[in-house]
Amino acid sequence: MFSHLRLRREPVKVGPDPREMPILRLDASPTLPISIFAINNLSENAKRRLYRTLLPPPLLMRFRISPVSWKDVGDVPRVRLDAAPGSSSVAISILHPADATEPFFLLELADNNINGFELNFISLHDPDGPRFDVDRDAEGNQTHFGTVRRNLAEEEKAMHAGLAPIQLRRNLGAAQLVFDQLELFMAFAAHQAYSLEPLTYAAAWVFERRGFAYVRGHKLMNDIQREFQPGGRLHAALDGSTPFRQPEQWRTVRGRAWAIHDGILETIGLQWDHLRMIKQLGKHAGVETFPDAVY
Amino acid sequence: MRSSSRITLVAEMETLGAFRAFIERTCHAAGITGTTVDDLKLAVDEAAMNVIMHGYADMDPGSLMLELDIGDGQVEVTLTDFGHPFEPYDPGIPDADTLLEDRTPGGFGLHFIYQTMDDVSYRTDEDGNHMVLVKKLGAA
Numbered sequence: 001m002f003s004h005l006r007l008r009r010e011p012v013k014v015g016p017d018p019r020e021m022p023i024l025r026l027d028a029s030p031t032l033p034i035s036i037f038a039i040n041n042l043s044e045n046a047k048r049r050l051y052r053t054l055l056p057p058p059l060l061m062r063f064r065i066s067p068v069s070w071k072d073v074g075d076v077p078r079v080r081l082d083a084a085p086g087s088s089s090v091a092i093s094i095l096h097p098a099d100a101t102e103p104f105f106l107l108e109l110a111d112n113n114i115n116g117f118e119l120n121f122i123s124l125h126d127p128d129g130p131r132f133d134v135d136r137d138a139e140g141n142q143t144h145f146g147t148v149r150r151n152l153a154e155e156e157k158a159m160h161a162g163l164a165p166i167q168l169r170r171n172l173g174a175a176q177l178v179f180d181q182l183e184l185f186m187a188f189a190a191h192q193a194y195s196l197e198p199l200t201y202a203a204a205w206v207f208e209r210r211g212f213a214y215v216r217g218h219k220l221m222n223d224i225q226r227e228f229q230p231g232g233r234l235h236a237a238l239d240g241s242t243p244f245r246q247p248e249q250w251r252t253v254r255g256r257a258w259a260i261h262d263g264i265l266e267t268i269g270l271q272w273d274h275l276r277m278i279k280q281l282g283k284h285a286g287v288e289t290f291p292d293a294v295y
Numbered sequence: 296m297r298s299s300s301r302i303t304l305v306a307e308m309e310t311l312g313a314f315r316a317f318i319e320r321t322c323h324a325a326g327i328t329g330t331t332v333d334d335l336k337l338a339v340d341e342a343a344m345n346v347i348m349h350g351y352a353d354m355d356p357g358s359l360m361l362e363l364d365i366g367d368g369q370v371e372v373t374l375t376d377f378g379h380p381f382e383p384y385d386p387g388i389p390d391a392d393t394l395l396e397d398r399t400p401g402g403f404g405l406h407f408i409y410q411t412m413d414d415v416s417y418r419t420d421e422d423g424n425h426m427v428l429v430k431k432l433g434a435a
Contacts, residue, residue: 002383005403005417007349012380014421033421116421193422213358215377218305220355274355278377280422285303287358 015115015191018088034189035111037088047083053185054092054107055079056177063097072097089120096127104172107182109194117186117194124178125169132158132168145199146261155261156243164202164254165261179210179279186281195278202257205293207277211284217275221289227268228256237267252294297366298325306351306359306376311340314361318372325365327432334411335372335430342374342426345403350378350424360423369413372428380419 018035039047057067060079065072070079080103082091089110093103104127112118133154135143143149145166155165163170186194195215198204204221214221227234228250237259238247244262249255260272300321304310315336322332339361346359360375381403408415414429 002417003405003409004384005345005381005405006384007352007403008380008382008419012419114421191421213303213360213377214305215357216355218356218358219307222305276357278423283422285358285360286301287303 011114013115018111018115031190033115033191035088035115036083036090036109036117037086037111039189040083040087040090041085048081050188051081051083051090051092053188054090054109054181055094055105056174056181059105059174059177060094062174063094065094065097091121099127102127104169105178107178109185112195117189117191119182119194119196122178122196123168124172124175125167126172127169129170130161132161132163134158134166135168152243155258159244159254159258162254164257165200175206175210183279183281191281193278193280195276198275198277200257201260201272202253202295204275204277205253205257205290205295207279208285208287208289210279211286212277212279213285213287215276215278217277218287218289220270220272220275223270224256224260224265225289233268234259234264237264253290254295256290297364299362299364301360301362303358303360306343306347306356306378308344308347310347310359311343314339314343317361318363321363321365322370327365327370331370331430331432335370335428338408338411338428338430339372339374341407342428345381346374346376346378346424349403350376350381352379354378368432370430370432372430374426374428375423377423380424381417382419383417 015033015035018037039050042050052067055067060067063072063078065078070077072078074097076097078095078097080093080095089108091106091108093107094105095102096104104125106121106123107119108121110118110120134146134151137143137149137151141149143151146155158167161170182194186192196207198207201224204217224234226232229235235250238245238249240246242262244258245264246255249259265271300317302314302317304313318335318339319332322328322335343359343361347356351357357377362373362375364371364373405415408428411430412428413431416427418425
């Protein structure tokens with residue numbers, strides 16, 4: 001029994017140092033977490049076998065791509081795996097058989113500084129939907145999710161087409177498959193949770209519905225909910241001053257997300273910054289910062 | 296019959312009232328009333344307050360998850376947060392001044408909780424910091 005607890009300021013490592021954990025030692029204990037670094041140092045065929053568990057077979061079959069060979073019916077490889085030896089991250093992407101230029105699915109997973117897993121990026125869109133060039137400006141420069149520069153004309157078109165900020169195409173409607181698969185990979189790798197940074201309000205709301213909780217930013221989400229209510233300061237700031245700040249936008253997740261993407265939080269001294277969410281394996285946190293929300 | 300319930304709210308003082316109501320509601324639904332419920336509310340109040348005051352210090356507060364697992368003649372309460380972890384330590388021989396050590400920055404005295412709970416454990420893991428409190432049903 002302990003009688004006192006003292007605050008610990010330094011993060012606690014949740015797994016062995018990836019560089020000190022050769023994959024061959026793993027038969028010692030099936031509960032020892034495996035790092036991305038360790039998997040990446042395996043042979044190409046071995047890591048391909050393991051990373052195959054990141055891709056939901058129904059998603060691949062929907063595009064007539066073999067979940068085993070990763071090739072389409074024309075025998076053309078459609079899945080790209082970037083998992084270089086020595087690297088602590090893996091990116092896996094799927095290309096549409098009719099469009100070899102841009103993946104419609106992209107997932108990047110990495111070891112983080114506490115030897116856990118970080119979902120750095122996930123994108124899943126309908127390759128048959130119209131593309132909105134919100135990722136580059138009129139001169140072709142990258143917008144970096146609208147943080148460095150914005151393509152306002154494309155953003156406005158995307159908003160009216162029903163997309164959320166930073167989305168290039170409409171949703172594919174297969175996100176649950178992907179998240180279920182991700183949990184399977186976590187269990188395989190003996191990790192009990194993974195973390196991510198939601199880039200937009202809409203993304204945070206979606207992740208809430210997928211069972212994530214907040215490491216940072218739960219209060220911000222509550223503040224946003226409160227201030228968007230009639231009488232709130234964000235509600236008042238929806239003054240029609242830009243196409244992204246129209247009065248009725250407080251009613252929907254997407255409407256709020258576009259206003260926040262447009263910088264409306266700054267009008268009340270807040271910023272969309274440094275939010276962090278966590279998904280515990282097999283557990284739905286039940287967070288709901290926008291009850292009865294309309295997307 | 297075994298029952299499990301969970302509520303996840305922001306780690307701030309206003310949440311304590313919601314947690315108390317949740318404990319009361321969940322316990323009453325399971326036929327648990329009286330001192331047991333009061334003890335659970337007191338212990339969770341104390342544990343949650345420490346997380347709010349210290350665990351999420353200097354950061355935009357994240358989530359605080361309260362789970363009640365009722366069955367096998369006991370109530371098991373798990374309080375999970377994702378802020379700064381705590382670690383066991385020995386404060387040494389107390390003197391008169393350390394009677395207030397519960398409220399010293401970063402400290403977390405557990406004697407209040409030990410007075411009301413039958414078992415207390417704490418672990419920090421990849422999926423958060425977990426304080427588990429066990430109250431035996433029918434125990435004094």
